[in-house]
Amino acid sequence: MQAGFFIDRPTSPARPAAKAVTIIILLLVYSGLCWLAFSHSLKNWEQVWGYRVTFLNGWAATIGISAAALLLSTAIGALTALARRSAFLPLRYTAAAYVETVRGLPLLVLVLFGFYGIANAVGWNDRVSVGIVILSLFSGAYIAEIIRAGIESVGRSQWDSARAIGLTPVQTYRFVIFPQVLRQILPPVAGQFSSLIKDSSLLYIIGIPELTFAANQINSATYSTFESFVPLGICYLVLTLPVSLWTKYLESKVRYET
Amino acid sequence: MKILLRGLTKRFGLQTVLDAVNFEAEFAHTLALIGPSGGGKSTLLRLLAGLDAPDSGEILVNGEPLPQDEERLRIHRSHTGIVFQAYNLFPHLSALGNVMLPLTEVHGIDTATARDRAMDVLKRFHLAEHAAKQPAQLSGGQRQRVAIARALAVDPAFLLLDEPTSALDPEMTAEVLDVIVELRESGKPIILVTHEMGFARRSADRVAFIADGGVLECAAAGEFFENPRQPAVKQFLERILKY
Ligand SMILES: Nc1ncnc2c1ncn2[C@@H]1O[C@H](COP(=O)(O)OP(=O)(O)OP(=O)(O)O)[C@@H](O)[C@H]1O
Ligand SMILES: [Mg+2]
Secondary structure (H helix, E strand, O other): OOHHHHOOOOOOOOOHHHHHHHHHHHHHHHHHHHHHHHHHHOOOHHHHHOOHHHHHHHHHHHHHHHHHHHHHHHHHHHHHHHHHOOOOHHHHHHHHHHHHHHHHOOHHHHHHHHHHHHHHHOOOOOHHHHHHHHHHHHHHHHHHHHHHHHHHHOOHHHHHHHHHOOOOHHHHHHHHHHHHHHHHHHHHHHHHHHHHHHHHHHHHHHOOOOHHHHHHHHHHHHOOHHHHHHHHHHHHHHHHHHHHHHHHHHHHHHHHHO | OEEEEEEEEEEEOOEEEEEEEEEEEEOOOEEEEEOOOOOOHHHHHHHHHOOOOOOEEEEEEOOEEOOOOHHHHHHHHHOEEEEOOOOOOOOOOOHHHHHHHHHHHHOOOOHHHHHHHHHHHHHHOOOHHHOOOOHHHOOHHHHHHHHHHHHHHOOOOEEEEEOOOOOOOHHHHHHHHHHHHHHHHHOOOEEEEOOOHHHHHHHOOEEEEEEOOEEEEEEEHHHHHHOOOOHHHHHHHHHHHOO
């Protein structure tokens, strides 16, 4: 093995074997370090195993909440993006105010205010649905910006060409703008989905039995912090890593085709 | 075909690009618009196309005034073949999809008939083998020919072409000009903005010179190039034909 084995430069790329070897060595080294550091605290598995159903239910809730919020926030984002381009000023400014307010606030503040402030005041007590709506309003503002940037990336010539052949504005959006926007925004929206999965953990603060809530509960019941939180981290990674890889794949695809 | 401009004015901010233009032209096949850059050729063409509205004045095409409201302007555009300098095509659709879109969505023709008609036009321009390709997979000349095919497929009343070859290299320019000559022979009236003086001279019936907010001169092509009356036109031609 030469000294340059682990070096990867555009001018002298590393051999494929070097990448595989690097990954294997690093996996061994880091898992060994983790084992040395934490092995004495990772021994209470039997007791935690008894709570596996709580944990799996939490995981299912996290997936369900994130998926529902993704659908709802995409709808909110699309409508908001259109509203921000509306010719009707009150609508345009309302959308702008919504986006800027939400993007300027921490999600935790929105969750606390939305649940204890607004939902309680109007007597809406179903925590899960409140949680989904708050998460969707939060993520919707970001998706609105993604979609708006996508629409703006479609050149003026496309609008001209669409008008030139006699399409109506609605037809122009449907047949010309949205199909092009969709390809542009798929990678960032997939990234937003990954954020949603992670952000949904904050809903534990209002007592929604999602994944983080479950892990926290198991920790309190068993006093086994590591045995509760290591699986928690792994469960989030199992959800977010594939999404992240998929996002990278989509990005490379869009890049090659344009 | 006959066009009549009556007191036509178009401003962009403080700049008056067309200043109360009165102009009348009757031609059998092709009217070429030439003139210096920034003179207002594209602006006039967009007004004729119904893409922009004039600030005042009116346009009559074959005696019919252009409508004022957007919905009827849209219908006017749908019966006019419009081709810009570049980026006419929708990049997410194939060549065939591009030609079919106005047929099915604007003119309500069923998909099978639209496909046949689109293929016929593409064949006519020797593009049949490229029908399934997306614009990014076509050469610049092929793209412009597809754009002309799309404009022609709806059987427009006339065609408006804004420098359709100025973004192309000489060989591709020739291939697009061939298509325009063929159009001319098929009898569709064409109004063409061009910098190709040789082409304007050979294939236009009439040539109009646009500069300084109006139409400075308009004459039959031969006369226009051999014997321009306005000094500004003379100067322009001398400069442009020098090389
Ligand atoms: N959308 C617009 N907004 C502001 N100014 C414009 C706009 N379109 C055209 N102009 C201005 O109007 C003038 C005429 O432009 P136009 O495009 O009609 O010229 P042209 O004769 O087509 O020139 P070229 O040969 O370079 O295409 C120019 O000075 C241009 O800057
Ligand atoms: Mg121009």
